[in-house]
Amino acid sequence: MIPVEMYLIVSTLLFFIGVFGFLxxxxxxxxxxxxxxxxNAVNINFVAFNRYLFPEQIEGYAYSLFVIVVAxxxxxxxxxxxxxxxxxxxxxxxxxxxxxxx
Amino acid sequence: MNYNQFFVMQPEISLAVALxxxxxxxxxxxxxxxxxxxxxxxxxxxxxxxxxxxxGNELTGATETxxxxxxxxxxxxxxxxxxxxxxxxxxxxxxxxxxxxxxxxENVNRIGEFYTLMLSTLFGMFLMISSxxxxxxxxxxxxxxxxxxxxxxxxxxxxxxxxxxxxxxxxAGVSSAVMLYGISMIYGSCGGSLxxxxxxxxxxxxxxxxxxxxxxxxxxMFKISLVPFHLWTADTYQGxxxxxxxxLSVMSKxxxxxxFMVILWKTFSFSGxxxxxxxxxxxxxxxxxxxxxVGNIFALRQKNLKRFLAFSSISQAGYVMLGLMSGTxxxxxxxxxxxxxxxxxxxxxxxxxxxxENKTGKVGMNDYNDLYKTNPKMAFVMxxxxxxxxxxxxxxxxFSKIFIFASAAQTGEYLLVFLALANTIISLCYYLxxxxxxxxxxxxxxxxxxxxxxxxLIGLTICTAAFVFMGLISPIYxxxxxxxxxx
Numbered sequence: 001m002i003p004v005e006m007y008l009i010v011s012t013l014l015f016f017i018g019v020f021g022f023l024x025x026x027x028x029x030x031x032x033x034x035x036x037x038x039x040n041a042v043n044i045n046f047v048a049f050n051r052y053l054f055p056e057q058i059e060g061y062a063y064s065l066f067v068i069v070v071a072x073x074x075x076x077x078x079x080x081x082x083x084x085x086x087x088x089x090x091x092x093x094x095x096x097x098x099x100x101x102x
Numbered sequence: 103m104n105y106n107q108f109f110v111m112q113p114e115i116s117l118a119v120a121l122x123x124x125x126x127x128x129x130x131x132x133x134x135x136x137x138x139x140x141x142x143x144x145x146x147x148x149x150x151x152x153x154x155x156x157x158g159n160e161l162t163g164a165t166e167t168x169x170x171x172x173x174x175x176x177x178x179x180x181x182x183x184x185x186x187x188x189x190x191x192x193x194x195x196x197x198x199x200x201x202x203x204x205x206x207x208e209n210v211n212r213i214g215e216f217y218t219l220m221l222s223t224l225f226g227m228f229l230m231i232s233s234x235x236x237x238x239x240x241x242x243x244x245x246x247x248x249x250x251x252x253x254x255x256x257x258x259x260x261x262x263x264x265x266x267x268x269x270x271x272x273x274a275g276v277s278s279a280v281m282l283y284g285i286s287m288i289y290g291s292c293g294g295s296l297x298x299x300x301x302x303x304x305x306x307x308x309x310x311x312x313x314x315x316x317x318x319x320x321x322x323m324f325k326i327s328l329v330p331f332h333l334w335t336a337d338t339y340q341g342x343x344x345x346x347x348x349x350l351s352v353m354s355k356x357x358x359x360x361x362f363m364v365i366l367w368k369t370f371s372f373s374g375x376x377x378x379x380x381x382x383x384x385x386x387x388x389x390x391x392x393x394x395x396v397g398n399i400f401a402l403r404q405k406n407l408k409r410f411l412a413f414s415s416i417s418q419a420g421y422v423m424l425g426l427m428s429g430t431x432x433x434x435x436x437x438x439x440x441x442x443x444x445x446x447x448x449x450x451x452x453x454x455x456x457x458x459e460n461k462t463g464k465v466g467m468n469d470y471n472d473l474y475k476t477n478p479k480m481a482f483v484m485x486x487x488x489x490x491x492x493x494x495x496x497x498x499x500x501f502s503k504i505f506i507f508a509s510a511a512q513t514g515e516y517l518l519v520f521l522a523l524a525n526t527i528i529s530l531c532y533y534l535x536x537x538x539x540x541x542x543x544x545x546x547x548x549x550x551x552x553x554x555x556x557x558x559l560i561g562l563t564i565c566t567a568a569f570v571f572m573g574l575i576s577p578i579y580x581x582x583x584x585x586x587x588x589x
Contacts, residue, residue: 035275062237
């Protein structure tokens with residue numbers, strides 16, 4: 001059986017790939033995808049902990065389902081907002097949203 | 103299942119009913135009767151607010167501080183929870199009063215959306231405040247922040263609105279994802295349960311658990327806009343429609359600050375231990391100093407009033423966090439009192455800005471030159487609000503600062519209190535910039551004299567009366583203090 005540490009290594013890598021992607025991506029949708037990577041790392045963590053450490057209960061599985069649902073809602077709103085940005089500015093990169101500063 | 107436990111959730115159920123009523127009314131009102139929607143929404147919300155205030159007095163089965171719970175501790179409530187919810191209700195009602203004119207002028211086609219989205223965020227905040235489990239807390243936080251992004255983007259015609267919303271939703275998304283990663287680590291290391299009362303039994307301040315706690319704190323600090331996570335604040339506040347900014351700066355911050363305190367005290371603390379030895383306390387010590395200082399220094403150079411109030415609200419959030427440091431009932435009482443005073447004062451300032459923006463479209467500090475000659479009442483309210491925010495004695499802002507400094511000093515945080523006090527002087531400087539612009543600076547073409555609408559005047563009167571007299575009526579603070587509890 002694969003030890004639980006392996007799952008944690010995968011989830012940690014996924015988490016940092018997500019954070020790195022969020023910081024370096026220039027496209028708004030790309031940044032949103034990076035957030036999804038972090039959320040997937042969270043789900044792997046929850047499910048692995050639940051399966052290996054506390055197999056007699058289902059709190060971790062339930063939590064990961066909630067994470068998926070809320071992430072879908074968040075993505076829907078975010079895409080609608082990016083659509084509006086694209087219509088106002090004609091581009092959907094981070095460079096197009098730099099009017100508000102100082 | 104015991105269905106009686108639903109009666110513990112009176113504020114949430116009442117709010118849900120109000121929300122559904124508005125949704126249905128918005129759906130079925132014809133084109134001709136659209137103009138009755140706003141009075142209807144205000145009336146429904148006023149009834150809800152009155153009901154919550156009355157229901158809190160006869161909370162069944164609750165002692166002064168212990169409170170009641172439902173769903174095996176998933177949902178917790180007590181008199182102080184009720185008080186914070188009533189506070190948010192009143193604040194939201196005042197925001198609706200300020201938004202009345204803006205809705206009629208600029209938001210004609212989306213009035214229904216404005217009210218329903220506002221109430222959904224409020225519902226999320228209620229869940230966040232009352233949560234006894236990390237799952238309910240997370241759902242409450244997201245219910246509060248996703249509709250908020252839609253509210254920020256409500257003004258579809260304006261470019262800034264879309265830009266502010268994009269910045270808000272991206273930072274909200276990444277910070278809640280980081281917070282979730284922290285919660286998943288807490289789940290693994292604290293005995294496989296997410297109830298606050300179970301986590302605290304297994305929390306031993308091991309390195310892994312402290313790291314989980316830091317990840318978790320990062321997500322909530324974003325909501326309160328404490329310093330390493332404050333960068334979205336100014337842009338979002340400036341770009342959002344002004345009533346939404348008022349709501350964002352007061353209600354969202356207050357709810358997050360209260361639930362942050364409950365979680366830190368109930369989950370990551372050991373009772374009977376000196377609070378300054380706890381891990382979160384050491385982190386918060388630095389965060390408070392940096393927050394107050396950075397907020398103040400950046401506020402000094404702002405020329406746009408909405409952006410200026412954004413940085414002012416960052417530094418005010420730092421002061422609010424001082425109440426957490428002591429871990430005593432006095433700390434909680436003074437923090438809630440501070441939030442109450444801050445709510446009325448900041449709403450008064452935003453009410454004036456919103457009113458002037460509606461009439462003339464101007465939000466720059468230089469546009470306010472010579473305001474007292476043309477609109478003496480608006481200038482006077484703004485001056486009082488600025489004095490109260492800065493902490494000048496007769497107003498409530500002074501007393502709330504005294505209480506919160508005293509509570510932190512009780513546990514020996516003298517250096518922290520001294521630095522916060524020194525920062526108050528800097529903050530006084532920029533609050534007086536606004537007063538100087540209105541009374542001393544001259545202008546060739548000041549904002550012309552205009553007649554304010556009734557709703558704004560009612561809202562401003564409530565706010566001004568509250569922050570002028572609240573400091574002089576001591577039973578309010580004593581009442582909050584008698585309901586508060588420590589670690």
